[in-house]
Amino acid sequence: MPHAIRIDRHGGPEVLRYVELELAPPGAGEVRLRQTAVGINFADVYARTGLYPTALPAVLGQEAAGVVEALGPGVTDLALGDRVVYAGSPGAYATARNVPVDVIVKIPDGVDDETAAAMMLKGTTAEYLLLRTYPVRAGETIVFHSAAGGVGSIACQWARHLGAVVIGTVGSEEKVALARANGCEHVVVLGRDDLAARVREITGGRGVPVVYDAVGRDTFEASLDCLSPRGTMVSYGNASGPVPPVLPLKLTEKGSLFLTRPSRKHYTLTRAETVASAAALFDVVARGAVRVDVRQRYPLADAARAHAELEGRRTTGASVLLPGAP
Ligand SMILES: NC(=O)c1ccc[n+]([C@@H]2O[C@H](COP(=O)([O-])OP(=O)(O)OC[C@H]3O[C@@H](n4cnc5c(N)ncnc54)[C@H](OP(=O)(O)O)[C@@H]3O)[C@@H](O)[C@H]2O)c1
Numbered sequence: 001m002p003h004a005i006r007i008d009r010h011g012g013p014e015v016l017r018y019v020e021l022e023l024a025p026p027g028a029g030e031v032r033l034r035q036t037a038v039g040i041n042f043a044d045v046y047a048r049t050g051l052y053p054t055a056l057p058a059v060l061g062q063e064a065a066g067v068v069e070a071l072g073p074g075v076t077d078l079a080l081g082d083r084v085v086y087a088g089s090p091g092a093y094a095t096a097r098n099v100p101v102d103v104i105v106k107i108p109d110g111v112d113d114e115t116a117a118a119m120m121l122k123g124t125t126a127e128y129l130l131l132r133t134y135p136v137r138a139g140e141t142i143v144f145h146s147a148a149g150g151v152g153s154i155a156c157q158w159a160r161h162l163g164a165v166v167i168g169t170v171g172s173e174e175k176v177a178l179a180r181a182n183g184c185e186h187v188v189v190l191g192r193d194d195l196a197a198r199v200r201e202i203t204g205g206r207g208v209p210v211v212y213d214a215v216g217r218d219t220f221e222a223s224l225d226c227l228s229p230r231g232t233m234v235s236y237g238n239a240s241g242p243v244p245p246v247l248p249l250k251l252t253e254k255g256s257l258f259l260t261r262p263s264r265k266h267y268t269l270t271r272a273e274t275v276a277s278a279a280a281l282f283d284v285v286a287r288g289a290v291r292v293d294v295r296q297r298y299p300l301a302d303a304a305r306a307h308a309e310l311e312g313r314r315t316t317g318a319s320v321l322l323p324g325a326p
Contacts, residue, residue, distance in 0.1 A: 061092030138163025
């Protein structure tokens with residue numbers, strides 16, 4: 001019988017329960033996966049707390065790697081035994097499950113399952129942010145928050161590979177070295193340094209053309225103050241809480257700024273977009289331009305501990321849950 005991490009109510013990590021689940025045969029356009037590694041994402045915390053609308057009861061999680069064990073009607077482009085990874089399909093914290101083929105891609109040779117599960121959602125997020133939301137150009141100086149985190153670790157390396165000078169932020173001194181290893185030429189420690197002042201100093205007063213900010217409430221204002229006129233504020237998450245309402249006039253006052261609040265799901269609307277985004281990610285990883293570090297591993301049943309560490313800012317890089325671990 002498959003096992004999963006389910007919530008029956010919203011709340012802290014204690015609401016995560018390890019339960020047995022019935023699993024129906026895969027439906028049309030679905031495959032059944034035996035999951036080998038499950039990616040942990042901050043969005044799983046929002047689903048748990050209820051910040052992101054989530055119907056209950058719910059199996060948490062959005063991404064995992066695994067092996068195809070059964071094919072539903074109409075599935076022709078995957079075969080039994082294929083090693084695959086997916087993101088953006090709720091219900092991933094499980095030992096086995098059915099997944100629509102639309103969100104699945106094959107794992108390239110040379111990439112292990114843990115790494116695939118660690119990078120699919122975070123890395124394709126980095127792809128759309130850097131290449132499609134605000135396309136970063138060589139020579140630009142940019143700000144990327146949470147430079148030692150899951151998305152940030154991948155995105156900062158990728159931005160550097162694109163030729164950008166990256167100003168990364170971290171929450172503590174201990175994370176500075178990792179942010180530097182991720183390609184940040186400058187690292188700002190939130191709570192210690194004045195972000196906007198440092199950015200003005202580094203850019204000779206000009207500010208930056210783009211800030212990527214998923215910290216949310218705590219950094220939103222300071223991030224706006226880092227931007228040059230007509231700069232783009234990419235507010236793509238809320239680790240410290242949701243950003244309060246913003247008056248359009250504020251964007252005028254701060255320099256005719258652009259503000260976007262993107263979500264990965266709107267940049268992977270079709271199978272073709274998902275495949276192209278993953279291909280771009282696999283390419284930079286294969287060429288060694290982006291290194292993906294699984295820095296925390298937990299048995300699936302220990303998901304509550306994983307959530308407490310992620311929310312407590314005690315993790316770096318990516319974290320995975322291992323369904324096969326005792
Ligand atoms: N919109 C999208 O399409 C999309 C897709 C994927 C992820 N995201 C967002 O991107 C962000 C990163 O996701 P992730 O899964 O890779 O997580 P993560 O970066 O590994 O973890 C979140 C990081 O946020 C920072 N943080 C700052 N203030 C915080 C606070 N008050 N509480 C907790 N953390 C705080 C911490 O880094 P420091 O301690 O170094 O500050 C923490 O490590 C999340 O906000 C997530 O929702 C958005």
